[in-house]
Amino acid sequence: MAYPYLQIEGDPTTWMLSQSIDASAVTSQQPFQTAIVAGLNGKQVLGRGGTLILSGRVAASAVLSGVGNAIPSGGHLVSPPFLYLPSAAGLQPNAPGYALPPETDLAALQIEIAAAMGQAEFCTVPSSNGVLVLNGSTLPFVVLFPALTAG
Numbered sequence: 001m002a003y004p005y006l007q008i009e010g011d012p013t014t015w016m017l018s019q020s021i022d023a024s025a026v027t028s029q030q031p032f033q034t035a036i037v038a039g040l041n042g043k044q045v046l047g048r049g050g051t052l053i054l055s056g057r058v059a060a061s062a063v064l065s066g067v068g069n070a071i072p073s074g075g076h077l078v079s080p081p082f083l084y085l086p087s088a089a090g091l092q093p094n095a096p097g098y099a100l101p102p103e104t105d106l107a108a109l110q111i112e113i114a115a116a117m118g119q120a121e122f123c124t125v126p127s128s129n130g131v132l133v134l135n136g137s138t139l140p141f142v143v144l145f146p147a148l149t150a151g
Contacts (some may be wrong), residue, residue: 003064005040007140008054012090014065015052015143016041027064029146031055031117033110036143039084039091047084050145053108055117059140081106083125083132084143096145101130106144113142 002020007013018035026032032054039047054062081104084097091097100109109125116123116136125132134142 001066003066005065006052006054007063007065008059008086009061010088010140011086012041012088013046016045017052018049018059019139021064023064026056026064026082028056028060029046029118031114033114039094039143041090044093046093047143048145050084050143051106052141052143053110053114053117054141055136055139057120058138059115079086079148080128082145083109083127085132085134086140097143098125098132100132101126101128102147106146110144113139113144 002022004017004020006015006017006026010041016037016039018037021034034052036050036052038045038049076099077102080102081100082097083100084091104126112123113136116134117139118136120137123136125134
């Protein structure tokens, strides 16, 4: 059976996937990568479309489900690209993650993070305010959100 929603241990955010998946998709030794439509925290739709990278080796559990109970939160604001890391509070409307420089190549960053997870190595990611150091051997997942522009 295929499921359109994914929640990962330790983080209350439920991710709406762009394509439904079955359980075998998240059990590989290689990082699972998928496009997401948005994140749900409680009944609020947060974030926007992006890319989720999940390390099945590190995440202790993942919940796949067929039902979401979100209420749309309204329009989008202009914002830079963001990187979301697991959080006990989950995805929040006013703090969606770490702002990345506008020129960030998200496709290249996706490859770099997946490689760090797959090889259990560190990688560094420049942010708007400094540098994020990610430990691929312990990082359960990240979500990359593209920039939003007015229009």
